[in-house]
Amino acid sequence: MNEQGRIKYINSQTRLLFGYTREELIDQRLEILIPERFRKHHPAHTTAYMHSPSVRTMGAGRDLCALTRDGREIQVEIGLHPIHTQNGLLVQASIIDITERKIQEAIITRHVIELEAKNRELEQFTYIASHDLQEPLRTITNYIHLVKEDFGQLHTELPMYITTIEQSAKRMQSLVKGLLDFARLGRDKVLVTADSGRLVTNVIADLQNLITHSQAKIFISDMPHLNVYETELQQLFQNLIINAIKFRREFVPPVIQIASEQVEGEWRFSVRDNGIGIAAEYHERIFHIFQRLNKDTEYEGYGIGLANCKKIAELHGGKIWVESEPGSGSTFYFTIAKLNA
Numbered sequence: 499m500n501e502q503g504r505i506k507y508i509n510s511q512t513r514l515l516f517g518y519t520r521e522e523l524i525d526q527r528l529e530i531l532i533p534e535r536f537r538k539h540h541p542a543h544t545t546a547y548m549h550s551p552s553v554r555t556m557g558a559g560r561d562l563c564a565l566t567r568d569g570r571e572i573q574v575e576i577g578l579h580p581i582h583t584q585n586g587l588l589v590q591a592s593i594i595d596i597t598e599r600k601i602q603e604a605i606i607t608r609h610v611i612e613l614e615a616k617n618r619e620l621e622q623f624t625y626i627a628s629h630d631l632q633e634p635l636r637t638i639t640n641y642i643h644l645v646k647e648d649f650g651q652l653h654t655e656l657p658m659y660i661t662t663i664e665q666s667a668k669r670m671q672s673l674v675k676g677l678l679d680f681a682r683l684g685r686d687k688v689l690v691t692a693d694s695g696r697l698v699t700n701v702i703a704d705l706q707n708l709i710t711h712s713q714a715k716i717f718i719s720d721m722p723h724l725n726v727y728e729t730e731l732q733q734l735f736q737n738l739i740i741n742a743i744k745f746r747r748e749f750v751p752p753v754i755q756i757a758s759e760q761v762e763g764e765w766r767f768s769v770r771d772n773g774i775g776i777a778a779e780y781h782e783r784i785f786h787i788f789q790r791l792n793k794d795t796e797y798e799g800y801g802i803g804l805a806n807c808k809k810i811a812e813l814h815g816g817k818i819w820v821e822s823e824p825g826s827g828s829t830f831y832f833t834i835a836k837l838n839a
């Protein structure tokens with residue numbers, strides 16, 4: 499357009515975008531391409547621009563509305579470029595139709611909002627349910643205690659029955675607590691720059707008894723500093739290391755290798771063990787809450803550890819999975835997206 503705000507040259511893409519012929523546009527005022535409600539103020543904007551013309555690149559924050567020949571409004575991004583010619587100042591405008599992008603953005607935003615609301619609801623539900631389950635359990639445990647004290651000597655079988663009830667109640671208590679912790683996970687998360695190697699050494703220090711007792715050997719390769727939810731990530735490492743020790747083969751001291759690798763803009767960590775391994779058909783299921791494979795064996799557990807790990811990896815925009823050879827060991831992998839602290 500020229501200094502007076504009239505269209506002087508157009509390319510064929512502009513014709514396609516707006517649906518006009520060349521003749522219909524040339525020498526028209528630019529306002530022909532602008533929705534009615536913006537037209538009044540536009541000449542003033544044009545005059546102001548012509549007084550101090552500058553290059554305006556396309557980009558966020560300059561999303562505008564345009565009008566096609568058949569009256570449709572489209573969303574556009576416009577870049578402006580002044581050109582000084584013998585015949586005066588011309589301004590070249592580059593126009594991109596971003597209507598489709600805007601629709602996609604709106605859909606994504608709506609999905610994110612819905613998902614967040616559902617997550618909050620679910621978290622609240624689990625939280626309340628767990629609290630309510632804990633109440634009667636406490637009563638059961640207290641009364642068992644009283645029965646044991648008052649009547650324990652009267653019946654020979656009674657102590658055994660009571661012990662069984664007591665153990666079940668305790669297990670239930672632990673499961674409910676596990677569920678509660680699972681629901682709470684990530685509630686108070688704080689993003690910090692942390693040394694992942696230090697998180698692993700903290701875990702190893704905490705597990706010293708277990709490590710000595712099982713004669714486990716743990717090797718750590720170079721580990722990065724990265725932005726993470728520190729407490730949660732340490733818990734992830736802890737769960738994987740405990741499992742690597744817990745699911746060891748009989749008479750085979752655990753050897754655990756912890757490593758990291760940068761893959762396509764994310765960090766990929768691995769925890770490899772030489773334990774009992776996991777059959778391929780269970781590789782998905784073990785990450786669901788309360789899913790355990792070795793229930794009837796000597797391996798104790800609640801089936802919550804890996805569900806927590808999955809939630810933590812996902813809090814970090816990552817994934818978790820396992821590769822395993824039954825009888826010779828498993829490698830758990832998880833990724834952490836590069837987050838901004």
Ligand code: ADP
Pocket residue numbers: 737741742743745771773774775776784789790791792798799800801802803804805828
């Ligand atoms: P838990 O350890 O309390 O049973 P998890 O959620 O940590 O629960 O693990 C789920 C199941 O996955 C375990 O019961 C076990 O069968 C299997 N598993 C987890 N880690 C390993 C491992 N390193 N080696 C073999 N099996 C494993």
